[in-house]
Amino acid sequence: MTAIRRLVRPEQLREISLLILIVLACLFFSTQINGFLSGRTFARVSTSVAIITVVAVGQTLVVLTRNIDLSVGSIVGFCAYFVGMQFTFDRTIPPAAAVAMAIGVGALMGGFNGLLVAYARVPAIIVTLGTLAIYRGLLVEYGNARTVTTANLPSWLVGLQPTNLFSIGDIDIRLMAFIAIVVVLVFQLGLGYLQFGRRLYAIGSNPDAARIAGIPARRTVFLAYVMCGALAGLGGFMFLVRFGDITIVAAQGLELQVVAAVVVGGVNIFGGSGTMFGAMLGAVMIGTLEYSLTRMTWISQFWKDALLGGFILAAVAADAIILTRIRKFWARTELTLAAPVSETPEVRRAAGD
């Protein structure tokens, strides 16, 4: 027991409580919708959540440092459109060059955000609200009322979306979902084991202390924005693959879905705590709810957004309650294991009383 307690802290159980909630939600919807628990549902949710997850990983990097990036929707839209347009001019662009182009343009846009936030010290919400409009405006100007259509895209690109990598029984792991999982794993490991990752937590927990401790806060925040932009660029490429027909309103409002996924996933909006797994589970939670509501055809369209909001609130509230319980339970076992000296002030504080 002591060994387990040393290894696992209540904060790390956040993901587990969210996972339990997703399972509960699936069980509930399976009683409402015919054939809900099937490989088809998995394929639907996993592919529709893939793009949000990749962008949410980038967003998490930024949110951990006590900042935010609201321009990701515009970056995704711009990159999807920009790369699609390049194919319209030249269909022979190799796949690797197309992906690199999307990531590069995204990183540039993220870098501009990072410069203003980290070096010019403009509040992140103001900078990224501004660039949200600027990047969308650039797209409108660049787009010049043309639409990227699937007819102009090479066939390998159009064929990526339905590509299935491998199947486990009834469950297909599609390429898009696989990309998202790889991104989550890589960045989760980076957060845990790289100096850069730990610095993000330090800056978000206490910016002043981090600076005094000699952490290059500006450079770290700048890099977080560059990576967030790069991942949004990758998301833009995936967006192009999935939807094919790209207009200048592409991915408008995506930033809100991404921020919702990050917050539902337990990443603290005031920085300093949260994981990539959490962000992914937040995206999966919202994706599951959205898909289920789409399937519940007897519910009026006008109510669906309100219901989705209600479900998300319920999930976050349930998550908070479960987490508090676990914390108290932890404190109690600590108490019984530690010593018979029960009601010391430390214990009471740890119990959250």
Place this chain on the structure above:
Amino acid sequence: MKKVLVLLILASLLAMTSVAIARDVVVAEPGQEVRMLLLPKFLGILVFDEANQGALEAAAELENPAPLIFDGPTPENSVAGQIEIVTNAVTQGIQALMISNNAGDQIAPAAQAALDAGLTVVTWDSPIPSAVGEQVFVAQVDFNETGKVLADMALSILGEEGGQFAILSASPDAANQNAWIAAMQEVLASDPAYANLELLTIVYGNDQSEESYNQALGLVDAYPELDLIVAPTSVGGPAAAKALQDEGLCGEGTDNSVVVTGLMLPSEVLAYVENGCIPEFALWSFVDLGYLTYYVTYLLATGAIEAEPGVMFEAGRMGTYEITEDPTRENGLRVLMGPFSIYNIENIYAAVGMEAPE
């Protein structure tokens, strides 16, 4: 020489008046200067750009020395942006406004102010619902005809034995789409020829590719017997076709078990017409709509015609039109353009200006 000239002028004057008496059709006098502004719902969508091309064509024909201004708000700022542009047009010396209204009746005060300041205000594509502040509305098609066209395409795709279909619309509060769907439902109910067509549900993709794509997937999951998706929106149609194609329900190598039809742009759905996901669809020409709108506005602004029911005029290559009461609104006048063009694999290459492959 002078006599000949006078005679010529007299003769031409006589000819003009005799035409006017005979057909009562007003013909525009080219070369007059009118500073005109074409205002789309927002910038960056192909249909509005096509309307601008049509307006430019008319401007060249009418030899208006003042250049046509094409300006509009960005997509996310459409309503407030339109009102701002209309308000500013008065002080910027604009003489005639052509508005594709996206702001409902909220734009009426600004449009009325422009009208009071002596500007000509014409709406096209989408009118001001109350008709306050607008002289005449240039309607693309009759909204009831739209319902008939949608029902006919569903019938021609599903055939005599019929089948089940669903509608994928734009937003739940889009006035034109709702009117078309209502008209389609009326046609389905009133004529026994459509008795075998079963409308399952109406869903909304809010004119976003993402939402439309997901809604199309939701439809095929919820209704295994679904045969057809009718999308009266140029964004929803291709998005639904892409979703069905990705799921292997239509396109090459499939039996086209679920397909899409509706109102779309030929250049945006070419790939899906080629692979069978969209066997047939319809639309009016936005180039013609822009062209006709320019003629109406020019005639009104130069005082050649008044905005009154029964006034007839000639709109260049498109022929003669009449201003009538608008039967689809309580108040207001309209010029009805029509008709629909139906597109399929036979004529889509011509529509997008391409050679049909062998």
